[in-house]
Amino acid sequence: MIEKRPGFNRRKFLSATAATGAVAALPAIPGCSSAKKAKVVIVGGGFGGATCAKYISLADPDIEITLIERNRNFVTCPFSNSVIGGFKKMSAITHSYEGLLDRGINVLIDSVTAIDSAAHEVTLASGDRLSYDRLVLSPGIDMIWNAIEGYDEAAAQIMPHAWKAGPQTILLRNQLEAMKDGGLVVISAPEYPYRCPPAPYERASLIAHYLARHKPRSKIIILDAKDKYTKQPLFEEGWRRLYPQGMIEWVAGGKGGRVTGVDPLTKTFFSDGGALKADVGNVVPPQQAAAIARLAGVVDDDEWCRIDPLTFESKTVKNIHVLGDACVAGAMPKSGFSANNQGKVTAAALVALLNGREVGEPFFLNTCYSLLSPDYGISINAAYRATPAGIVALLGSGATSPLDAPDSVRKDAAKYAGGWYASITGEMFTKG
Amino acid sequence: MPVKPPAHFFLIAVSLVMIFAASASAEETIAVPKVGIIATTCTTCHGEDGRSPGSIPSLAGKGRQDIIDKLRAFKSGDRPSTIMGRIMVPFDEGGIDELATYFAARTK
Ligand SMILES: Cc1cc2nc3c(=O)[nH]c(=O)nc-3n(C[C@H](O)[C@H](O)[C@H](O)COP(=O)(O)OP(=O)(O)OC[C@H]3O[C@@H](n4cnc5c(N)ncnc54)[C@H](O)[C@@H]3O)c2cc1C
Numbered sequence: 204m205i206e207k208r209p210g211f212n213r214r215k216f217l218s219a220t221a222a223t224g225a226v227a228a229l230p231a232i233p234g235c236s237s238a239k240k241a242k243v244v245i246v247g248g249g250f251g252g253a254t255c256a257k258y259i260s261l262a263d264p265d266i267e268i269t270l271i272e273r274n275r276n277f278v279t280c281p282f283s284n285s286v287i288g289g290f291k292k293m294s295a296i297t298h299s300y301e302g303l304l305d306r307g308i309n310v311l312i313d314s315v316t317a318i319d320s321a322a323h324e325v326t327l328a329s330g331d332r333l334s335y336d337r338l339v340l341s342p343g344i345d346m347i348w349n350a351i352e353g354y355d356e357a358a359a360q361i362m363p364h365a366w367k368a369g370p371q372t373i374l375l376r377n378q379l380e381a382m383k384d385g386g387l388v389v390i391s392a393p394e395y396p397y398r399c400p401p402a403p404y405e406r407a408s409l410i411a412h413y414l415a416r417h418k419p420r421s422k423i424i425i426l427d428a429k430d431k432y433t434k435q436p437l438f439e440e441g442w443r444r445l446y447p448q449g450m451i452e453w454v455a456g457g458k459g460g461r462v463t464g465v466d467p468l469t470k471t472f473f474s475d476g477g478a479l480k481a482d483v484g485n486v487v488p489p490q491q492a493a494a495i496a497r498l499a500g501v502v503d504d505d506e507w508c509r510i511d512p513l514t515f516e517s518k519t520v521k522n523i524h525v526l527g528d529a530c531v532a533g534a535m536p537k538s539g540f541s542a543n544n545q546g547k548v549t550a551a552a553l554v555a556l557l558n559g560r561e562v563g564e565p566f567f568l569n570t571c572y573s574l575l576s577p578d579y580g581i582s583i584n585a586a587y588r589a590t591p592a593g594i595v596a597l598l599g600s601g602a603t604s605p606l607d608a609p610d611s612v613r614k615d616a617a618k619y620a621g622g623w624y625a626s627i628t629g630e631m632f633t634k635g
Numbered sequence: 636m637p638v639k640p641p642a643h644f645f646l647i648a649v650s651l652v653m654i655f656a657a658s659a660s661a662e663e664t665i666a667v668p669k670v671g672i673i674a675t676t677c678t679t680c681h682g683e684d685g686r687s688p689g690s691i692p693s694l695a696g697k698g699r700q701d702i703i704d705k706l707r708a709f710k711s712g713d714r715p716s717t718i719m720g721r722i723m724v725p726f727d728e729g730g731i732d733e734l735a736t737y738f739a740a741r742t743k
Binding site (some may be wrong): 258309420461516539543544548551563564565566567568570582584588597599600603604612615616617618620622623625626627629630635 | 651667668669671672673675676677678679680681682683686687688689691717718721722724725
């Protein structure tokens with residue numbers, strides 16, 4: 204299936220990336236022809252890491268795979284807004300690593316605390332050390348505390364971010380349940396880049412779904428650092444169709460929406476627009492690649508990780524691959540779908556590298572479904588390829604659900620969003 | 636400079652052509668992704684190996700011609716869809732054929 208095509212020299216691409224430090228096609232690791240030919244250690248059992256582990260083991264059972272994840276169970280951000288909206292249980296978004304263990308993947312519930320890239324070794328909180336031939340980091344994001352003045356870890360116990368699913372999700376849900384009718388919910392949304400561009404607006408929608416039924420005099424204000432946001436016309440149309448007029452109000456960055464500080468004691472948000480006191484305050488703060496990426500030395504000045512788009516190998520440290528939210532994947536948004544496709548491309552690249560074969564040409568899709576109510580779904584999608592300039596969207600491949608579609612189409616999309624969730628989590632967590 | 640479209644898979648996007656053309660010379664070639672890596676982008680929705688655990692239809696073991704007919708009809712718009720019409724935009728006849736062959740060969 205390798206087509207001759209005028210235009211783009213693959214070898215030039217490889218040497219160009221090699222010149223910046225990321226070497227792609229390498230010969231086989233010496234002395235690795237026996238039973239377990241090489242060791243891959245994967246940090247983070249989320250959308251990127253679990254998928255990568257699964258797909259390496261599907262492609263080459265002779266590679267020893269160790270997946271290290273700090274939490275015993277993985278709680279997905281996708282569909283956590285449905286828990287916050289009150290129509291899904293935490294158990295429906297919580298997954299165990301049994302399936303991956305049954306596949307023969309070593310799953311260690313532990314935290315990686317240090318990475319010695321010269322010695323090819325990771326250190327765990329338990330004190331254990333593991334050596335690797337190739338290391339994969341898919342550790343997700345961390346919040347940048349105090350980027351919004353006053354918003355630190357302690358403040359997040361009062362004004363949750365709920366941007367990592369788990370106790371934070373439950374905290375926000377409980378606060379909404381405890382809020383009086385007529386209360387004000389304020390959500391602050393950050394500037395790009397951040398995890399899941401449409402999720403603040405999906406969240407506002409599903410909180411409105413709850414409030415419209417149980418606390419109809421209440422209101423939601425989104426204070427946005429941005430002047431526009433993804434699928435905006437579709438969200439606005441949906442809010443008109445689904446919820447009382449004015450229940451959701453969106454404030455653009457240029458119109459006072461940019462939040463610069465909070466006071467957790469009074470749940471007050473501060474922006475150029477003034478001070479706004481909330482009954483429930485949900486702060487989605489600016490984000491960065493998770494801490495372990497910094498310890499590994501793979502983050503750039505902007506706190507994200509640059510990678511070779513053919514292999515996801517770090518541009519700064521050899522033999523460390525970074526994928527998912529932590530990496531800069533060009534035009535791809537930070538989504539679970541993106542991380543899943545990057546996990547597959549990385550798996551294929553690692554299997555090729557560790558077997559001394561040429562790395563194949565990558566290809567990626569992304570689709571972000573958003574629910575505006577349990578029965579009202581919309582989506583945005585695009586296809587991507589790797590180029591010397593990074594990962595770019597194929598022209599014409601990006602589009603959204605149409606405006607003015609009948610309710611039946613929105614209902615089908617909501618049903619298929621659930622189908623997507625079953626499929627992607629099945630890939631991650633079932634034995635297969 | 637006119638650019639010939641590839642035989643398979645992609646209707647070349649103008650922006651990509653520009654990027655590729657920048658490093659072009661007559662004897663240079665570009666690799667197209669293998670069907671296996673493209674198919675795994677489908678399985679994010681259609682389930683591992685095309686076996687869906689949820690509401691999106693399974694693809695594994697469906698008739699090759701049936702898949703071809705449906706993908707063509709999604710692409711042309713003859714078959715209404717919530718998303719497949721948009722997903723099919725970058726694929727041409729050759730791509731449709733290879734994807735159909737791939738999924739038809741998976742076990743149900
Ligand atoms: C509210 C919300 C809704 C969303 N909805 C969608 C959606 O509908 N569709 C979609 O595609 N995406 C959605 N996303 C985005 C999606 O959750 C992320 O893009 C995805 O989780 C990124 O995958 P990842 O592998 O990079 O990180 P994660 O999935 O977060 O996985 C990282 C894992 O690494 C572990 N880890 C980190 N550091 C260490 C360490 N030192 N030692 C051990 N383990 C460590 C963490 O515990 C975590 O389990 C949503 C996000 C939010 C916040």
